[in-house]
Amino acid sequence: MRPLALFDLDDTLVDRRAAFNAWAEEFVTARGLDDKALTFLILGDAHHSGPMDRFFAMVCQTFALAEPPERVWEQYRSRMPELACCRAENLDALRRLRRAGWRLGIVTNGMTDNQLGKIRNTGLDALVDAWCISDEVGVRKPDPEVFRLAARRCGASPEHGGWMIGDNLVLDIAGGHNAGLRTIWLQPKRRPKSWSFTGPAPDFTVDSVAEAVEVLLERN
Known part of the structure; x- marks a missing residue:
């Protein structure tokens, strides 16, 4: 057998960690955010467990994004496989x-x-x-x-x-x-x-x- x-x-x-960090850097750069925002994303991800929908709701609220959390989460899921190795x-x-x-x-x-x-x-x-x-x-x-x-x-x-x-x-x-x-x-x-x-x-x-x-x- x-x-x-x-x-x-x-x-x-x-x-996955390296891929997330690369995604976070792109996210911060695209939205004109600072290094504190990058640190927030990386630490927030490190301490998060379970499905990511709540994480992206928190991200959109924290940075007052016009985009709905569902859209940001969808963009993340599209980009992460391209960054993963x-x-x-x-x-x-x-x-x-x-x-x-x-x-x-x-x-x-x-x-x-x-x-x-x-x-x-x-x-x-x-x-x-x-x-x-x-x-x-x-x-x-x-x-x-x-x-x-x-x-x-x-x-x-x-x-x-x-x-x-x-x-x-x-x-x-x-x-x-x-x-x-x-x-x-x-x-x-x-x-x-x-x-x-x-x-x-x-x-x-x-x-x-x-x-x-x-x-x-x-x-x-």
Whole structure:
């Protein structure tokens, strides 16, 4: 039976933070805003969780924009896939897994147009068997069902074992664990000063996707 590996998208396979920062710089420049506005956007995004509609409502209110939040959010979702990139070493690592016979999938929260654009524009669509985007399937991480659905789309089942690799301890690690998967945590380069997590511990902790792939290859 072919082994299964599911990956998170943003800040795991794709450098979402860098893409957002580039978008924020364009946003500020286009509207004649200052460096304080740029800092506000970057920090606001860093502390935001969940769907981005409320974030863009706050942005439009803060800067008294004439554009409705829905339009700004739509423009953001159109531009982000163009700014997103997947490191060459991440692509190479996925190719190694495929050559070794693994089934590969992506599990991501977010809007379908935004996330699917990232998957396609970075070439990840050619390297994985399937993906699940929360907006498309109506289930968000950490709900175990989204992992089970991703596994089934890959032609596998978490009941037969598998792995989830991601950067978020709640969404990826606890969610994957509760779906019956083993987990690998891609730890952030900078952790918050106040750091606490009481959920299930990851099976392994790594610093890169390439290192996570080495763990998988050594255990299959």
